[in-house]
Amino acid sequence: MISTRRHRVLIIGAPYDNFKSMDDLLSRTRAAVWHPCTQMKDLEATPPLAIARGEGPWLIDTAGRRYVDAISSWWVNLFGHCNPRINAAITDQLGRIEHVMLAGATHEPVVALSERLSALTALGHAFYASDGASATEIALKMSAHYWRNTGRPEKNAFVSLQNGYHGETVGALSVTDIPLFRATYEPLLRHSARVPSPDARLAASGESPAAFAERCAAALEAHLAAHAETTAALIVEPLVQGAAGMAMYDPIYLTRARELCDRYEVHLIADEIAVGFGRSGTMFAFEQAPLPGGPAPKPVRPDFICLSKGITGGYLPLSSVLTTDSVYAAFYGDETARGFLHSHSYTGNPLACRAALAVLDLFEQDDVIAANRAKAATFTTILAPVRAHRRVRHFRRCGMIWAFDVAGATPGFAARFHRAALAQGVFVRPIGNVVYVMPPYVTGDDEMRQVCDALLACLDAPEV
Numbered sequence: 001m002i003s004t005r006r007h008r009v010l011i012i013g014a015p016y017d018n019f020k021s022m023d024d025l026l027s028r029t030r031a032a033v034w035h036p037c038t039q040m041k042d043l044e045a046t047p048p049l050a051i052a053r054g055e056g057p058w059l060i061d062t063a064g065r066r067y068v069d070a071i072s073s074w075w076v077n078l079f080g081h082c083n084p085r086i087n088a089a090i091t092d093q094l095g096r097i098e099h100v101m102l103a104g105a106t107h108e109p110v111v112a113l114s115e116r117l118s119a120l121t122a123l124g125h126a127f128y129a130s131d132g133a134s135a136t137e138i139a140l141k142m143s144a145h146y147w148r149n150t151g152r153p154e155k156n157a158f159v160s161l162q163n164g165y166h167g168e169t170v171g172a173l174s175v176t177d178i179p180l181f182r183a184t185y186e187p188l189l190r191h192s193a194r195v196p197s198p199d200a201r202l203a204a205s206g207e208s209p210a211a212f213a214e215r216c217a218a219a220l221e222a223h224l225a226a227h228a229e230t231t232a233a234l235i236v237e238p239l240v241q242g243a244a245g246m247a248m249y250d251p252i253y254l255t256r257a258r259e260l261c262d263r264y265e266v267h268l269i270a271d272e273i274a275v276g277f278g279r280s281g282t283m284f285a286f287e288q289a290p291l292p293g294g295p296a297p298k299p300v301r302p303d304f305i306c307l308s309k310g311i312t313g314g315y316l317p318l319s320s321v322l323t324t325d326s327v328y329a330a331f332y333g334d335e336t337a338r339g340f341l342h343s344h345s346y347t348g349n350p351l352a353c354r355a356a357l358a359v360l361d362l363f364e365q366d367d368v369i370a371a372n373r374a375k376a377a378t379f380t381t382i383l384a385p386v387r388a389h390r391r392v393r394h395f396r397r398c399g400m401i402w403a404f405d406v407a408g409a410t411p412g413f414a415a416r417f418h419r420a421a422l423a424q425g426v427f428v429r430p431i432g433n434v435v436y437v438m439p440p441y442v443t444g445d446d447e448m449r450q451v452c453d454a455l456l457a458c459l460d461a462p463e464v
């Protein structure tokens with residue numbers, strides 16, 4: 001029996017007594033569920049983990065085995081599984097109102113969250129959706145619609161970075177540059193331009209990451225000089241290109257991108273879906289862009305910021321797009337079609353907003369950004385043997401993300417490494433030959449030591 005005693009109470013909709021064994025669950029998941037980002041046939045060799053419970057940084061399977069969730073359940077979890085303080089916030093909200101549509105109605109959680117996100121980002125009027133890709137779609141549509149409302153409808157093209165990732169719905173995929181996700185759907189996508197990625201691994205030998213970022217900014221300038229008349233926005237993942245394999249770059253690129261977007265009248269969209277909420281070491285990665293010189297430096301901020309993933313601590317689907325007052329003002333007026341008529345059924349869901357408010361409270365009450373700085377230094381020391389391993393190249397860190405490339409990785413490396421790490425009680429999913437660790441912020445030193453030992457064992461395993 002998979003069920004635990006506390007699930008024996010008769011709760012309607014509770015599935016727990018229907019599953020006879022872990023094998024029963026695994027065969028039924030293959031028969032009934034279409035898993036994301038998965039060739040389903042691969043589940044024959046690599047069955048998914050059958051998870052019964054979570055506890056802080058731990059995932060616990062139906063046989064009671066424990067795994068460190070070293071990639072925060074696809075980068076969403078910040079404060080661990082079943083966090084009592086987030087649980088309490090959602091439970092409180094459940095007794096009030098679970099959901100109400102946000103057109104023609106409003107509620108305290110969505111207003112409070114919008115005010116706090118605005119204070120944190122220096123942008124205003126938070127628009128909501130349920131996932132990251134939708135946030136990308138919203139930012140792209142808002143940008144193009146802004147130019148239309150201001151009499152420049154020809155400005156409707158987008159430019160993004162090589163190897164960038166902004167989600168996989170058709171609009172988001174058109175600014176995503178990961179061939180594995182994109183190539184098949186190419187005929188469905190609108191053409192959009194790519195400029196070189198400042199990924200520090202691509203620097204010439206002897207060239208500093210900052211010098212390389214400047215060189216990439218020059219390529220961006222060349223593109224904008226030729227195409228600004230038809231370009232609505234540049235979209236970037238600030239500091240870390242996650243799906244590209246945790247490619248990290250120098251923050252000067254963001255400063256230059258801001259300057260160029262100002263000069264060429266192009267919006268700058270910061271996709272902070274993965275790096276927001278402390279992941280990069282600051283609340284938002286954009287905060288690390290150095291101020292441009294001159295007598296009165298303007299704060300470096302994007303025109304749009306896309307947030308999701310960690311926003312609810314990994315509890316509930318929620319995303320948000322915030323923008324400047326001047327963009328907002330261009331939509332305001334008597335004419336309906338000047339307004340932004342986009343919507344999703346679950347826009348501004350109160351339960352998700354309460355989870356997000358609890359997350360922001362945790363950041364404040366526990367001074368999480370400062371605490372993570374100390375934690376990251378300790379984790380980097382713990383991971384020193386990995387950094388020194390003979391197969392490890394380009395060991396890198398940004399905030400609470402560690403990554404390295406593995407030399408000599410052959411096809412199928414990622415799946416083999418994943419399986420070998422599971423045997424060591426660690427859940428990781430390499431991207432190609434890149435192994436990364438992106439732990440929940442509640443991860444302790446002992447758990448990180450277990451991750452380190454597992455990575456070393458996998459790097460040395462003959463079958464990996």
Ligand SMILES: *Cc1c(COP(=O)(O)O)cnc(C)c1O
Nearest residue numbers: 131132133165166167242273274
């Ligand atoms: C995950 C991610 C997205 C897409 O978010 P979904 O919720 O998976 O649709 C977009 N941009 C970045 C940078 C991401 O990491």
